Amino acid sequence: MNKINVLLLIAVVASAFVLVxxxxxxxxxxxxxAKEQQTAYQLNEEHAVLILxxxxxxxHHVIQEAAAKQTLHVPSLAETKMIEKE
Incomplete structure (x- = not known):
């Protein structure tokens, strides 16, 4: 009976070690x-900002406004030159 108790004690200690x-x-x-989920959340926020x-x-309005600030305009026919391929 003593050998069975020793075997059971070893089994209990081993299972406790495995559990821990x-x-x-x-x-x-x-x-x-949790760290990876936080990183994914931050990347999703950054992606949303970049899309915005x-x-x-x-x-189109922003492009026109930037062109007006730089005094850009659509060229007229007089300002346009045709280059022909030789």
Missing amino acids: TLHYENRVLYTQL EQAKFTN
Whole structure:
């Protein structure tokens, strides 16, 4: 009966060790997951900002306003020169 008790004690200690190890690994992985989710959230925010900026710069009114600030205009026929290919 004594040998069975020793074997059971070894089995309980081994299973406790495995349980603690798995619990620690679970914590490490959960922390890593939380960091990755935070990074994904920040990247999604940055992507949304970039899409808004892109939409702003493709707005025709903004382009016309920038051209007016630089005194750009559509060239007239007198300002246009045709270059013919030889």
